[in-house]
Amino acid sequence: MKDRFITWIVPRLIKYIFLFLEKSIRWEVVGEDYSRDDPKRYLYAFWHARLLMIPKMSRGGIWHGYMLISSHRDGGFIADTIHLLGIETVRGSSTRGGAKAMLRMVRAVREEGRHLGITPDGPKGPREKVQKGTIQLAMKTGLPVVPVCYATSRYWRVNSWDRFYIPKPFTRGVFVIGDPVVVSEEDDFDESLQRVQLAMDEAQSKADRYFNK
Secondary structure, three states, X not given: OHHHHHHHHHHHHHHHHHHHHHHHOXXXXXXXXXXXXXXXXXXXXXXXXXXXXXXXXXXXXXXXXXXXXXXXXXHHHHHHHHHHOOOEEEEXXXXXXXXXXXXXXXXXXXXXXOEEXXXXXXXXXXXXXXXXXXXXXXXXXXXXEEEEEEEEOXXXXXXXXXXXXXXXXXXXXXXXXXXXXXXXXXXXXXXXXXXXXXXXXXXXXXXXXXXXO
């Protein structure tokens, strides 16, 4: 009974924290914002530590895609929260259900024309290091990888493996959306991984420096 209550209440608490932060922070966008009129599809990539506010990209019902969330227990809380915010998920990771999740996401692109979202360093790190699964997914789907990172002028950091980033309310915030990184099956794998890593690092650096002008 206690476990069922925790499973029910935690996602709802996270949802209302998200909604409060979404409304109380003055957000800006740097880069090409998501548009429902863009016929192209992308693989949006964001660090595990910056996952909390990513659903803001989907507000207003314009997101048409899936986010890959790990099959671990903590991933269940994240997936349930994202569902409450109207976003569909695929469960799996490099350590559990990865092959099945990969197939589901490839089909979502080819058969349903969906966008995809992924944490390249999830579910357990190393922190802010792109893992091979992201490149494999980009190669199999043909989707360009778009790095996304947000930052706020004031924030908290949690003492977790990813140093989870929580914006403080009533501050300024920015979403940095980097240029798409095209990855094809003909490209060198390691070189492709390095290009995506560089793009992710640049988006994070730009976001973190934004309020230090």
